[in-house]
Amino acid sequence: MRLALAVHGGAGRADPELAAAQAEGLERAARRGMERLCSGGAALDAVVEAVACLEDDENFNAGYGSVLTSEGTVEMDASVMDGQSLAAGAVGAVAGVRHPVRLALEILRRTPHILIAGPSARRLAEAWGLELCPPEALVAPRQRQRFEDRAESRSAGTVGAVALDGQGHVAAATSTGGVSGKLPGRVGDSAVIGAGTYADDSAGAVSATGCGEAIIKAALSKSLCELLHGGIAPERAAAIAIGEFARRLAGEAGLIAVDRFGRIGYAANAAHMS
Ligand code: ASP
Numbered sequence: 465m466r467l468a469l470a471v472h473g474g475a476g477r478a479d480p481e482l483a484a485a486q487a488e489g490l491e492r493a494a495r496r497g498m499e500r501l502c503s504g505g506a507a508l509d510a511v512v513e514a515v516a517c518l519e520d521d522e523n524f525n526a527g528y529g530s531v532l533t534s535e536g537t538v539e540m541d542a543s544v545m546d547g548q549s550l551a552a553g554a555v556g557a558v559a560g561v562r563h564p565v566r567l568a569l570e571i572l573r574r575t576p577h578i579l580i581a582g583p584s585a586r587r588l589a590e591a592w593g594l595e596l597c598p599p600e601a602l603v604a605p606r607q608r609q610r611f612e613d614r615a616e617s618r619s620a621g622t623v624g625a626v627a628l629d630g631q632g633h634v635a636a637a638t639s640t641g642g643v644s645g646k647l648p649g650r651v652g653d654s655a656v657i658g659a660g661t662y663a664d665d666s667a668g669a670v671s672a673t674g675c676g677e678a679i680i681k682a683a684l685s686k687s688l689c690e691l692l693h694g695g696i697a698p699e700r701a702a703a704i705a706i707g708e709f710a711r712r713l714a715g716e717a718g719l720i721a722v723d724r725f726g727r728i729g730y731a732a733n734a735a736h737m738s
Contacts, residue, residue: 530641567660
């Protein structure tokens, strides 16, 4: 059985100063996920490991290094989906949790729910022994500076991963600090199954990035999965999904996908996607 894994580091404005560090970070994360797959691990665990690795990397807008809200705080969204069972877990607007993607995984495993938001999500993380920190410990100096400079443009940096494991199962995970200057409590596509994340063994797995509100309207990850289900190869299916998105909605988006055969594709209508 073929193994496959792809990671992304967000779509948006390129930051030339971060390009080399981001490329290194993505490679590290891809290796971390691939090690899981090669040792017989499940696609679900591989995508969570890859994304958790990027949440630790201050050069990405997820976990430590997340962009700040209009009040200068960090509130994060993350989600995971298992293509075998269609089980999913997600967190919205959570603060003070080191790895929101691990919390999303525990919500998938331990609750009958899909999306838990805000302080209640952090309380669950505490009860389940996940790594917590003071909310301000996730504010990286670079993001504090951008906040103080009132930097406007949406810089790339959301992270995601998709994988196919040796059992033929696919999974997807996505994590983000959202969009800078967002209102506290805003939850974007990265926490919404079907929008920022989707996985179905009969089609493939997808992680999206870009303008969250537009991605939710398009149900973008699910739309791409439908094209994969129809047998269109991921590279072409991703281009079709992004083309349709751009035709109907204002905003930028990017997608990575793996299909049930392990073929990988990506597409974006943003200036840059890593
Ligand atoms: N999609 C993310 C959000 O809207 C942001 C991004 O991907 O850059 O929260």
